[in-house]
Amino acid sequence: MPSLTHSLAPARHAALLLTLAYLTGCSSQPPAGSDPCVQSATSVYDPAEPLNRGIFAFNRTLDKYALAPVARGYRQLPDVMQQGVHNFASNFGEPKVLINDLLQGNPQRSVNTLGRFAVNSTVGVLGLINVSDPIGIPRHTADFGQTFGVWGIGNGPIVELPLLGNGNSRDSAGKILSFFVDPFGDHSDTVQTLGTVATVGGIVDERAALLPLTDSLEKLPDYYSALRNVVAEHRTAFIEEGKQGATEPAQHRCPGATADDF
Numbered sequence: 304m305p306s307l308t309h310s311l312a313p314a315r316h317a318a319l320l321l322t323l324a325y326l327t328g329c330s331s332q333p334p335a336g337s338d339p340c341v342q343s344a345t346s347v348y349d350p351a352e353p354l355n356r357g358i359f360a361f362n363r364t365l366d367k368y369a370l371a372p373v374a375r376g377y378r379q380l381p382d383v384m385q386q387g388v389h390n391f392a393s394n395f396g397e398p399k400v401l402i403n404d405l406l407q408g409n410p411q412r413s414v415n416t417l418g419r420f421a422v423n424s425t426v427g428v429l430g431l432i433n434v435s436d437p438i439g440i441p442r443h444t445a446d447f448g449q450t451f452g453v454w455g456i457g458n459g460p461i462v463e464l465p466l467l468g469n470g471n472s473r474d475s476a477g478k479i480l481s482f483f484v485d486p487f488g489d490h491s492d493t494v495q496t497l498g499t500v501a502t503v504g505g506i507v508d509e510r511a512a513l514l515p516l517t518d519s520l521e522k523l524p525d526y527y528s529a530l531r532n533v534v535a536e537h538r539t540a541f542i543e544e545g546k547q548g549a550t551e552p553a554q555h556r557c558p559g560a561t562a563d564d565f
Contacts, residue, residue: 347535348460348471355463359527362468366510371517374510385508387431392505393442394423394430395498398486403445407453409548415440429497441551443544447484448477452542461531469531474538 349355377385397420404412419435419442427434436442451473459472467478487494520529544552 347532350460355461356527358463358465370510374507374514377507377511388504389508390433391430392501392508395501400445402486403447403450406450407545412443412548412550415550443550443552445545446477447480448474449541449545451477453545469534
């Protein structure tokens with residue numbers, strides 16, 4: 304029987320082609336206003352808002368009755384358990400961070416990420432213990448959306464993806480590409496299982512971190528536009544971090560949130 308990695312290869316190639324097709328369409332930089340791919344850093348261009356709102360309603364229902372309740376239960380666990388899940392999921396994601404550090408041409412970030420992964424995976428027992436922060440190797444995050452932004456690719460229009468949420472087209476393309484990129488390649492069943500545990504744990508941990516923010520935004524008259532604008536502002540700051548090559552997350556982000564949460 305072919306391995307999961309081999310069976311997903313055509314899908315990965317298709318996702319890569321779709322991503323490149325989008326990037327080709329948004330790579331040119333004509334005057335602002337003549338192309339929806341060219342937006343100012345914090346502008347929001349949402350021409351498909353009715354469709355996006357419909358998908359948002361689906362995502363919100365799924366979140367309300369499935370993910371958010373699990374996240375609230377997770378927050379009741381002892382802090383040491385929550386921290387262990389967070390550390391493990393973050394460590395398992397470091398190889399993708401390293402890929403983007405390299406694509407962004409940032410050697411200092413790359414060395415930091417590689418050092419964190421090596422130390423936390425060994426001394427930190429597969430990342431359950433965060434050893435790197437105390438010894439002066441702070442964690443930063445990076446993703447394909449940030450990489451595309453560092454390369455100068457424009458925001459593009461807003462897209463609400465089923466399950467994956469809100470973002471501009473550049474970041475949405477990055478989410479799809481990240482879903483199909485596997486830094487571990489053909490790996491053992493054990494690594495595959497650990498990857499699944501890290502993915503599930505990371506989703507719950509990230510959702511739990513965002514509960515205070517989303518709970519406050521839901522009280523506003525228009526939750527969709529409020530969340531859309533917060534995500535846009537956050538991603539603008541995140542792209543700027545990548546351009547500056549910052550090795551520590553900016554302090555002006557939403558409390559408790561990281562780049563992975565959006």
